[in-house]
Amino acid sequence: MVRKAAPEPEQKAPAIDLPFAAAEVSAAMARWLVHVGAERRMSAKTVEAYARDVRQVLAFLCEHLGARITLKALGALTTADLRAFMASRRGDGISGRSLMRTLAGMRSFARWLAREGLAEIGALSAVRAPKVPKTLPKPLPVGSAKRIADVDLRAGEDREPWVLARDAAVLALLYGSGLRISEALGLKRRDVPAPGAGDVIVVTGKGNKRRMVPVLRSVLQASADYVALCPYALPDTGPLFVGAKGGPLSPRIIQLTMERLRGALGLPDSATPHALRHSFATHLLMRGGDLRAIQELLGHASLSTTQIYTGIDSERLMEVYRAAHPRG
Incomplete structure (x- = not known):
């Protein structure tokens, strides 16, 4: 007689104390x-x-x-x-x-x-939801975005070389691969190949959805430079980016880094770590990138989310439309 396997127990809901509710x-x-x-x-x-x-x-x-x-x-x-x-x-x-x-x-x-x-x-x-004005992302100028991971920009700061290299590697990933800051800081050491050993990383995004993202050799080199200087052991299954005491790196550290770089590059307050992700998408679109491909790279569930970037470069899109349409 074959016994049926017992059903798996349902996940127990944690107790919640609401003094204002039954x-x-x-x-x-x-x-x-x-x-x-x-x-x-x-x-x-x-x-x-x-x-x-x-x-x-x-x-x-x-x-x-x-x-x-x-x-x-x-x-x-x-x-x-x-x-x-x-x-x-x-x-x-x-x-x-x-x-x-x-x-x-x-x-x-x-x-x-x-x-x-x-x-x-x-x-x-x-009940109607309140109207929210649509705001377009503010990308960085191409020149500034390319310099954002330049360690020399922070040469005057009293920080250890490995910390400067770490911050540069994180910022390089945000702009070079369009990652969210949580995605970059969630990377394990094994997720990022050494230069020449691969050109793709697997990222865990919102809803634990995983996607493959191409990565530039210069970005891989920035990560390799940081790993070589880092004073802490970085096991394959542990976080790639660590804080000053060896624990997981806080997003606030990268936000403060961007605040310092804004002054060095003369950028407005809108130049945040997330603006690097917007810059990645916008600059790809400006160079003729396909909107569907950009959607996949960003990990957007809906194309409508990605389409907010089209408002930034609508003039170029109209030029493409007029040149490509048979009646153009």
């Missing part, structure tokens, strides 16, 4: 967070932001309604209740973009509650 709401929220993190494969930062946003809504509603929030109270919410929350946040100086994200988190929670048969929050569908 135990049933706290338990539901804990299960929902497991759902968005595991089943929908959202990043830990996104799950944390969702949890914080829903907490804010529930805390406000508790004070607004004068009682701890229950599942029944959630189902009885009116559009006036939700608009009161939005007005309160606006009064605190919260931007429309932040409000839009909060509503997105609350709507996700509401959909899960409805799917589980716990509550129907119909008022959410009648």
Whole structure:
């Protein structure tokens, strides 16, 4: 007789203490967070932001309604209740973009509650998200972007050579391969080949999605220079980039590095580490890069996300259109 394997136990939801909500709401929220993190494969930062946003809504509603929030109270919410929350946040100086994200988190929670048969929050569908002005990314000039990883720019700083080499290698990856700062700092030593040993790296992006990204030899050389100078052991399975004490490197260090380089290169405050990623995409587009290919390189799930870069170089796109179209 062959015994059937026992089903794997479901992931247990962590306990959540919500003093402004009933135990049933706290338990539901804990299960929902497991759902968005595991089943929908959202990043830990996104799950944390969702949890914080829903907490804010529930805390406000508790004070607004004068009682701890229950599942029944959630189902009885009116559009006036939700608009009161939005007005309160606006009064605190919260931007429309932040409000839009909060509503997105609350709507996700509401959909899960409805799917589980716990509550129907119909008022959410009648509340419009605030309008958010579209802003285009601000890429660096090509010349400045190419110099951003030049160690000589920081020659006057009182920092060890390996630290300067490390920062240069990270910045080279951001511009040379269009990585997010979290993706660059998440690289393991084994992920980046030595110069001449390969020209592709595998990056883990949002939602734990992995993609292959080409890497320039000069970028690989910058990483190799840093590894050669680093005073700490860098095992293959450990982080490639480490901090001053040998632990994982904080993104804040790279942000401060960019602040110093802005002064050296005369760049505006918009020249952030993330602007290097925008510069990567924009400069590829300016040189005739295909939008679909750029989408794959950036790891965007939707082409519409990548299309924000087309507004920067619309004149060149129109020239291509007029030259390529049969009626042009």
